[in-house]
Amino acid sequence: MKVDVGVATDKGQVREGNEDAYLVEPPLYAVADGMGGHRGGEVASQLALETIADLFRKGDVPLVDQVRRANRAVFERSGEDRSVAGMGTTLTAALVHGEQAHVLHVGDSRAYLLRAGAFRQLTEDHTLVNRMVKAGEITPEEAEVHPHRNVITRSLGTEADVDVDEQEVGLLDGDQLVLCSDGLTGMLSEGQIQAILEAATSAQEAADRLVRAANRAGGVDNITVVVLSIAEGEPEEGEESPAPGVPSPVLAPAPVEPERPKRWLRIALIVPIVLIVAVAALAGVRAFLDSRWYVGVANGHVAIYQGIPADVFGYDLSHVVQEFTDLSATDAEALPEFSGLADGLNVDTQEQAQETVTTIRQAIRAATHHHGGGG
Numbered sequence: 059m060k061v062d063v064g065v066a067t068d069k070g071q072v073r074e075g076n077e078d079a080y081l082v083e084p085p086l087y088a089v090a091d092g093m094g095g096h097r098g099g100e101v102a103s104q105l106a107l108e109t110i111a112d113l114f115r116k117g118d119v120p121l122v123d124q125v126r127r128a129n130r131a132v133f134e135r136s137g138e139d140r141s142v143a144g145m146g147t148t149l150t151a152a153l154v155h156g157e158q159a160h161v162l163h164v165g166d167s168r169a170y171l172l173r174a175g176a177f178r179q180l181t182e183d184h185t186l187v188n189r190m191v192k193a194g195e196i197t198p199e200e201a202e203v204h205p206h207r208n209v210i211t212r213s214l215g216t217e218a219d220v221d222v223d224e225q226e227v228g229l230l231d232g233d234q235l236v237l238c239s240d241g242l243t244g245m246l247s248e249g250q251i252q253a254i255l256e257a258a259t260s261a262q263e264a265a266d267r268l269v270r271a272a273n274r275a276g277g278v279d280n281i282t283v284v285v286l287s288i289a290e291g292e293p294e295e296g297e298e299s300p301a302p303g304v305p306s307p308v309l310a311p312a313p314v315e316p317e318r319p320k321r322w323l324r325i326a327l328i329v330p331i332v333l334i335v336a337v338a339a340l341a342g343v344r345a346f347l348d349s350r351w352y353v354g355v356a357n358g359h360v361a362i363y364q365g366i367p368a369d370v371f372g373y374d375l376s377h378v379v380q381e382f383t384d385l386s387a388t389d390a391e392a393l394p395e396f397s398g399l400a401d402g403l404n405v406d407t408q409e410q411a412q413e414t415v416t417t418i419r420q421a422i423r424a425a426t427h428h429h430g431g432g433g
């Protein structure tokens with residue numbers, strides 16, 4: 059089979075950098091979508107693809123083992139370098155050999171096949187929402203707008219070992235194979251992607267137009283697309299036949315592994331849930347604290363605080379809203395009714411706090427006059 063390749067990547071309209079990466083090393087093609095704070099995502103996707111490319115050029119091991127080694131490489135770097143700790147990446151790869159493509163996949167990037175007007179997703183997303191769809195808990199339409207649609211349940215580099223989905227896809231003249239990151243599929247419907255593929259006159263034009271369309275639709279994430287247009291015929295130089303010494307890739311379809319709960323999956327599921335609960339709890343605490351007011355002491359002065367006069371693990375649960383530099387806390391505390399000022403005088407509203415300060419001011423003034431007048 060002859061392969062016309064088009065590739066395009068863009069950081070999109072929102073992201074600072076591009077954490078996606080692609081590999082075009084005919085007959086091997088791949089996209090990777092890195093994740094992890096700071097430079098982590100960029101490092102993960104690049105390192106994974108470099109590792110695969112190096113191993114592929116050497117031709118020592120089957121593609122699935124190259125992917126496993128890439129997983130290990132990212133995992134080990136993540137453990138060695140604190141600045142990229144916890145990084146990971148998706149990987150969707152296709153090796154074109156003879157009349158077939160060997161497709162490998164981890165994460166939520168995707169491979170699609172457009173054949174004779176039918177557009178079909180080849181890969182299965184390793185995401186929380188896809189699990190929920192398969193379990194019948196939500197519909198595919200709900201998954202597309204689900205708040206946790208970005209939670210992935212499998213990636214390269216986050217565990218020492220990784221399960222890799224594999225499949226063999228028979229290729230026909232006129233097929234178009236698309237590898238893409240979720241920055242494309244999150245922005246465009248499958249119908250839109252198909253229409254662009256069908257209208258384009260070359261693989262490169264298709265790739266460019268897909269990225270442009272995703273950007274026009276918002277471009278909220280990095281966008282990467284590899285388009286392979288398949289045609290009958292002998293591959294051109296370096297296009298299909300693996301270099302001498304490359305063992306034949308595993309041609310048998312991978313056995314379907316039974317789904318069993320795994321530690322990484324439990325963690326992948328539990329961590330976001332714990333975070334959601336924690337965030338909700340914090341939001342509740344925040345709302346409560348914002349509704350509380352007290353009068354206390356700041357820098358030796360009477361002050362109005364929002365929150366409650368306490369701290370948790372060193373974090374103040376309140377902040378100064380107004381400090382009255384003309385009102386000495388010592389003067390106020392000298393008055394029996396305000397002796398507890400340092401501990402905070404709780405009130406219900408900011409207005410009540412202002413009234414309390416006014417009362418303190420008048421009481422200090424009265425006391426001063428009393429002392430002054432009475433000798």
Ligand code: MG
Binds near residue numbers: 091239240241279280
């Ligand atoms: Mg992405």
